[in-house]
Amino acid sequence: MPSIRPLSQSLINKIAAGEVIERPASVLKELMENALDAGATRIDVSVADGGLALVRVADNGAGIPADELPLAVAPHATSKLAEADDLARIGTLGFRGEALASIGEVSRLVLRSRTAAGQGGAEIEVVGGAAGPTAPCGCPVGTTAEVHNLFFNTPVRRRFLRTPQTEFGHASEAFTRIALAAPAVHFTLRHNDRQVLDLPAAEAWTERIAAVAGRELAEHLIAVESADGPVRIRGSAAHPSYSRSNNRMQYLFLNGRHIRDHALQHALAEAYRGLLTVGRYAIAFLRIEMPPDMVDVNVHPTKLEVRFQDASRLYSQLLSTLRSKFLTTDLTVRVESAPAEDASAGHDAGRAAQLRQELVDWAKGKMASWPAGSALTPGDLTPDPSPGGRGENVAPGALPWPPELGPSQAPGERRPLELTRLDPGRWAPGEGLCGRPTDQVPPEPGSPATARPLLALQVHNRYLVTESREGVTIIDQHALHERILYEHLRARIAAGGIETQSLLVPEPVDLSPAEAAAALEDRELLARLGLRIEPFGGDTVLVAAFPAMLANMNPAEVLHALLERLVAGRRKPEREDMLDDLLHTIACRAAIKAGDRLSPGEIEALLQERHLVHDAHHCPHGRPTALVFTREELDRQFRRT
Ligand code: ADP
Ligand code: MG
Numbered sequence: 001m002p003s004i005r006p007l008s009q010s011l012i013n014k015i016a017a018g019e020v021i022e023r024p025a026s027v028l029k030e031l032m033e034n035a036l037d038a039g040a041t042r043i044d045v046s047v048a049d050g051g052l053a054l055v056r057v058a059d060n061g062a063g064i065p066a067d068e069l070p071l072a073v074a075p076h077a078t079s080k081l082a083e084a085d086d087l088a089r090i091g092t093l094g095f096r097g098e099a100l101a102s103i104g105e106v107s108r109l110v111l112r113s114r115t116a117a118g119q120g121g122a123e124i125e126v127v128g129g130a131a132g133p134t135a136p137c138g139c140p141v142g143t144t145a146e147v148h149n150l151f152f153n154t155p156v157r158r159r160f161l162r163t164p165q166t167e168f169g170h171a172s173e174a175f176t177r178i179a180l181a182a183p184a185v186h187f188t189l190r191h192n193d194r195q196v197l198d199l200p201a202a203e204a205w206t207e208r209i210a211a212v213a214g215r216e217l218a219e220h221l222i223a224v225e226s227a228d229g230p231v232r233i234r235g236s237a238a239h240p241s242y243s244r245s246n247n248r249m250q251y252l253f254l255n256g257r258h259i260r261d262h263a264l265q266h267a268l269a270e271a272y273r274g275l276l277t278v279g280r281y282a283i284a285f286l287r288i289e290m291p292p293d294m295v296d297v298n299v300h301p302t303k304l305e306v307r308f309q310d311a312s313r314l315y316s317q318l319l320s321t322l323r324s325k326f327l328t329t330d331l332t333v334r335v336e337s338a339p340a341e342d343a344s345a346g347h348d349a350g351r352a353a354q355l356r357q358e359l360v361d362w363a364k365g366k367m368a369s370w371p372a373g374s375a376l377t378p379g380d381l382t383p384d385p386s387p388g389g390r391g392e393n394v395a396p397g398a399l400p401w402p403p404e405l406g407p408s409q410a411p412g413e414r415r416p417l418e419l420t421r422l423d424p425g426r427w428a429p430g431e432g433l434c435g436r437p438t439d440q441v442p443p444e445p446g447s448p449a450t451a452r453p454l455l456a457l458q459v460h461n462r463y464l465v466t467e468s469r470e471g472v473t474i475i476d477q478h479a480l481h482e483r484i485l486y487e488h489l490r491a492r493i494a495a496g497g498i499e500t501q502s503l504l505v506p507e508p509v510d511l512s513p514a515e516a517a518a519a520l521e522d523r524e525l526l527a528r529l530g531l532r533i534e535p536f537g538g539d540t541v542l543v544a545a546f547p548a549m550l551a552n553m554n555p556a557e558v559l560h561a562l563l564e565r566l567v568a569g570r571r572k573p574e575r576e577d578m579l580d581d582l583l584h585t586i587a588c589r590a591a592i593k594a595g596d597r598l599s600p601g602e603i604e605a606l607l608q609e610r611h612l613v614h615d616a617h618h619c620p621h622g623r624p625t626a627l628v629f630t631r632e633e634l635d636r637q638f639r640r641t
Contacts, residue, residue, distance in 0.1 A: 009075075010105070010129050012075075013075055013101060013102065013105045013129055014105055014106070014129075014154065016075065016098055016101075016102055016105075017101075017102035017103070017105045017106050017154075018154075018157070019102075019301040019302075020098055020099060020102045020301050020302060021099075021102050021103055021106060021150075022157075022302075023051075023160075023161060023167060023170060024047070024050060024051020024052060024055055024150055024161075024167050024168075024170070024171050025051065025167070025170035025171040025173065025174040026174075026302065027051065027055045027103055027107075027147050027150060028045060028047070028051065028055050028057065028171050028174050028175060029174045029177075029178065029302075030094070030099035030100075030102075030103065031045075031055065031057035031099075031103075031145045031147070032045065032057055032174075032175070032178045033093035033094055033099075033178065034057075034059075034093075034094060034099065034100075034143070034145070035057055035059035035061055035143065036061075036093055036178070036181075036182055036185065036256075037061075037080065037092045037093050037094055038059060038061025038062045038063070038142075038143060039061045039062055040059035040060050040061035040142065040185065041060060041184070041185055041186065041201070042059065042060045042185065042186040042187075043057065043058070043059045043185060043186070043187050043188075044057070044058045044059075044187075044188045044190075045057050045058075045175060045187070045188065045189045045190070046058075046189075046190040046191075047168060047171055047189070047190065047191050047192075048191075048192055049164045049192070050163070050164030050165060050166070050167030050168040050171065050191075051147075051150065051164075051167050051168065051171045052149075052150060052161060052164055052167060053148070053149065054146065054147065054148055055146075055147045055150070055171070056144065056145070056146045056147070057144070057145050058142065058143070058144040058145075059142045059143055059144075060140070060141065060142040061142050061143060062115060062116075062142075063113045063114050063115035063116070063118065063141055063142055063143055064111070064113040064115070064143060065115055065117075065118060066113075066118065066121075066122035066134055066136070067134075069111060069113065069122055069123075069124040069134045070124060070131060070134060072100055072111060072113075072124075073100045073101055073104050073109065073111060073124060073126050073131055074101055074131075075097065075098060075101035075102075076096075076097045076098065076101075077097045077101075078094065078095060078096065078097030080092045080094055080095045080097075081095050081097075087298055088292075088293050089291075089292040089293050090292055090297050090298070091255075091292055093256070093257055093303075095297075095298075096298075096301075098301075100145075103145075103147055104126030104127075104128075104129060104131065105126075105128065105129040106128070106150060106151050106152075106153060106154050106157070107128075107147045107148060107149055107150045107151070107152065108125065108126070108127045108128075108147075108148040108149055108152070109125070109126040109127075109145065109146070109147055109148075110123060110124075110125050110145070110146040110148070111123060111124050111125075111126075111143065111144075111145050111146075112137055112139045112143070112144045112145075112146075113139070113142070113143040113144070114139050114140065114141050114142065114143075115141065116141050118141075120136055120137070120138060120139075121136065121137045121138055121139035121140075122134050122135065122136055122137060123135055123136075123137040123139075128152070128153045165517065165518070165521045168191055168514075168517055169514045169517060169518060169567055172189065172191075172196065172197075172513045172514045172517065173248070173514055175187070175189050175197070175513075176212045176512070176513065176514075177251065177258040178258065179197075179199050179208065179212060180208060180209065180212060180251055180253070180258070180285065181253050181256050181257065181258055182256065183201070183202040183203075183204075183205050183207070183208035184201050184202070185201060186199065186200050186201045187199045189513065191517065196513045196516070196517070196539070197211075197212070197513050197539070199211050199212070205234075205235070205285070205287070206218055206221065206223075206236065209221070209236070209285050212512060212513070213249070213283075213285075213512055214510040214511065214512065214539075215510055216510060216556070217238060217242055217283065220238055220239040220241070220242055221236035221237065221238055221239070221285070222236055222237050222238070222239060222325060222326075222329055223235075223236050224236060224237055224286075224321050224322060224325045225321070226317060226320075226321040228313070228317045230290060230291050230294070231288070231289070231290045231294070231313075231314065231317065232287075232288070232289040232290070233286060233287070233288050233289075233317060233318060233321050234286070234287050234289070235284065235285045235286035235287050236284070236285050236286075237268075237271075237282060237283070237284040237285075237286075237322055237325075238282065238283035238284065240272060240275035240276055240282070242283055243276050243280040243281060243282060243283060244280065244281045244283060244564060245279065245280065245281065245561075245564055245565075246281060246564070247265055247281040249281070249283040249284075250265055250268055250281065250282065250283065250284050251284065251285045251286065252264055252265075252284075252286050252288065253286070253287045253288065254288045254290070254295065254297075254306060255288070255289060255290065255292065255295075257297065257303065257306075258304075259303075259304060259305065259306050260304050260305055261305065261306070263311055263312075263314075263315050264286075264314070264315065264318055266315070267315050267316075267318040267319040267322070268282050268284055268318070268322070269281070269282065270319055271318075271319055271322035271323050271326065272322075275326070277594075286318070288314070294308070294309045294310070295307065295308050295309060296309075455600070455603055455604055455607055456475070456603050456607060458477070458597070458598055458603060461594070461595050461596060461597045461598075462476070462477060462478075462594040462595065463475060463476060463477065464477055464480075464598075464603060464606070464607070466607065468628060470628055470630045470631065471628060471629045471630040471631040471632075471633065471634055472628070472629045472634065473626050473627070473628050473629075474626060474627045474628075474629070475606075475607075475610075475625060475626040476594070476624070476625055476626065477592060477594065477596070477598065477606065478591055478592060478593055478594045478596075479624070479625040480606060480610065480625040480626065481591040481592045481606060482584075482587045482588050482591035483587075483625055484591075484606070484609045484610070485586075485587040485590050485591055486583055486584060486587035489583045489586060489587060490580075490583060493528065493529075493579070493583070497528060497530070498528075498529055498530035498547050498548070499530065499547070499548035500530040500531075500532065500545045500546065500547065500548060501530075501545060501546055501547075501548040502532075502544065502545045503543060503544060503545060503546060503555070506534070506542040506543060506544045507542065507543045507555045507556070508536055508540050508541070508542055508543075509540065509541055509542075509543055509555060509556040509559050509560075510539060510540050510556075511539045511540065511541060511559075511560075511563065512539065513539055514567050515539070515560070515563040515564075515566075515567055516538075516539040516540075516541060518563055518566040518567050519533055519541050519559070519563055519566075520533075520535055520541070522566050525566075525579065525582075526562065528579065529547060529562070529579070529582055529583075529586065530545065530546065530547030530548065531543065531545065531546060531547060531558070531559065531562065532544045532545035532546075533559070541559075543555040543556075543559060546558075547586065550586065550589070550590060553589065553590070557589075558586070558589060561585050561589060562582050562585055562586075564585075565581050565582055565585055566582075592606075
C-alpha cells in the first residue's frame with residue numbers, strides 16, 4: 001500500500017469543488033447568491049450553451065476592493081463570517097468562502113469588480129486553480145463574474161453533463177428559485193443571444209410568482225399565513241385543480257434561501273390529501289422566516305438542506321396553516337359550478353367535467369364503431385370533426401350501439417373474457433350495477449336493452465368486476481382505457497403520425513422559462529404528437545395545431561403536461577423513450593378517470609377493446625390494469641377444497 005501523504009492544496013480544492021459545483025446551474029446559483037449578499041438590486045445573468053461555454057453574472061452590489069480580489073478567489077476566505085459564534089446566526093446566503101475558489105479550480109474564472117469608493121475597477125483571472133495578477137480595468141460599480149469552459153480540466157464531470165438544453169433547464173430553474181427568493185431585485189436571464197426572462201423588481205411576491213410561473217397559475221393561488229412565536233410562514237398554495245406530476249413546483253424558502261425539506265414536503269402532501277389524485281403533487285410557494293439561531297444551515301455543502309431546531313413543531317405549523325385555510329376555502333366551488341353556459345371559464349372544473357363527458361361519448365362512439373377483433377385502420381382515431389362532438393357520435397343507427405357481443409366476434413377468435421350473465425332484475429336495487437340504468441343509453445333499435453346480458457359490475461365508479469375463465473377479474477377502468485388509448489396512439493405514430501387539427505385561432509400559452517426553452521427546442525417532437533407550436537415572444541408560445549383526438553381538451557393544460565415530461569430532463573438520444581413518455585401522458589389525460597360513472601355501453605366497449613391491446617395487463621405506467629382471483633384461490637379461501 002502506498003504511504004500516507006497530505007493532499008496538495010489543488011487536489012483538496014478539486015475535491016471540494018466536486019461537492020459544491022456539480023453542473024452549470026450550481027455555478028449560477030453561487031454567483032447569484034454572492035450578488036444578493038453584496039446587496040445588489042439588479043442582477044443580469046447570461047448563459048451560453050447551457051452554461052457549458054459561459055455563465056456570466058453581473059451585479060450592481062457593493063463590489064470587492066482591488067486588494068481583496070485575490071482573497072475572494074482563495075479557498076476558505078470570506079467576508080461573511082468572523083468568529084465561530086457567527087456560524088450560529090447566519091444571515092447571508094454564503095459563508096463557507098468556498099464557491100469562487102471551487103469554480104476557479106474547474107474553469108476559467110474572470111472576476112471584475114469595483115466599489116463605490118474605488119478609483120476604478122480591477123480584475124483577476126483564475127485558470128484551473130491558478131490565479132493571475134490583479135490588473136486595473138474599467139467597469140461600473142458592482143461585480144461581474146464570468147465562468148468559461150466549466151470542467152475543462154475535469155473530464156469526468158464534463159462527461160456527466162447533459163445536453164446544453166437540459167443544462168439550461170437546470171440553470172433556469174436555479175435562476176427561478178433565486179428570483180423567487182428575492183422579489184425586490186431586478187433580474188434578467190439570457191441564453192445564447194435570446195433574452196429569456198426580464199423580471200423587474202416586484203412589490204408583491206405574487207407578482208414575481210406570476211412572472212416566473214405564469215399568470216394563470218398565479219390567479220389560482222390561495223394565500224396562507226401564520227405565526228407561531230417568532231416563526232412565520234407566508235405564501236401561497238395552488239388550488240388543487242393545479243398540480244404537477246413531480247414536486248419541483250414546491251418552493252420552500254427559509255430566510256430568503258431556497259431549501260428542500262422532506263418533512264415540510266410531507267406536510268404539504270398531507271394537507272392536500274384527498275384533494276389531489278395519487279401521484280400528483282401540490283404546487284406551493286412558501287416563505288418561512290425564523291431567527292437564524294433556530295436553524296443550522298451548515299449541514300450541506302450547497303446549503304440546500306438545513307436542520308431545524310424544532311422540526312416537528314414547524315411541520316405541524318405548516319400542516320395546520322394549510323389545512324385550516326383549505327377548510328375555510330370552498331375548494332369545490334369549481335367542481336360544482338354550472339357547465340356549458342360560461343364558455344369563458346376555460347379552466348373551470350364544471351367545464352372539465354363536461355369535456356370529459358364529451359370525450360367519453362366520443363370514445364364510446366369510436367369504440368363501438370370498431371368491430372370486435374378487427375385490426376386498427378387509419379382514421380379510427382379521427383374524432384368527429386363537428387365541434388360539439390357529443391350526440392353525433394352516438395346517433396342510433398349510425399353506429400352499432402350498443403356494440404353487438406358474441407355473434408359479431410371474429411370467427412375463431414379466442415374470447416378472453418367469459419362474461420357474467422346475470423339477470424339484471426335480480427340486482428335491481430343494487431348500486432353501481434352495470435346493466436341496470438339502461439334507460440340512460442339510447443337503446444339500439446330492435447334490441448331491447450333488458451335482453452342484454454350483464455357484462456360487469458362497476459364498483460365505486462372505478463373498478464369493473466367480471467367473471468373470467470379462470471375466476472374473477474377486477475379491472476381498473478382508468479388503467480385499462482389508458483392502455484387502450486396508448487396502444488392506439490402508438491399504432492398511429494407508427495403509421496405516420498397522429499391526426500392534427502389546425503386551430504382557427506392559435507392559442508397563446510404562458511410557460512415558465514424552462515418549459516418555453518424545451519417547447520421551442522423540441523418543436524419537432526411535439527409536432528410528431530400533433531402539437532404544432534410557434535414562438536410568440538417571451539415565454540409565450542402559440543399553439544397552432546393540436547392532436548385531433550384531444551380536440552376537446554384545453555391546449556394549455558395538455559402542453560403543460562407534455563412539457564413537464566420534457567423538462568424532466570431526458571438525454572437527446574432517448575427520443576423514442578421520450579415520445580413514448582409523451583404518449584403515456586396523452587393517453588392518461590384522455591382516458592376515463594377513476595370516479596367516472598360508466599354506462600353499460602361504455603363498459604361493454606371498454607371490455608371489448610381489451611383484446612386489441614397488446615399488454616392489457618398493465619397500464620402504461622406499469623400498474624396492473626386487472627387483477628385475477630382464480631377459482632381455485634376462491635375455493636381455497638372459502639374452504640371448499
Ligand atoms: P462566500 O460567499 O461563502 O463568502 P465565495 O467564494 O462565494 O464565498 O466568495 C468569497 C468572497 O468574495 C465573499 O465573502 C465576498 O466578500 C466576495 N464576493 C464574492 N462575490 C461577490 C460579489 N458579487 N460582490 C461582492 N463581493 C463578492
Ligand atoms: Mg458565495
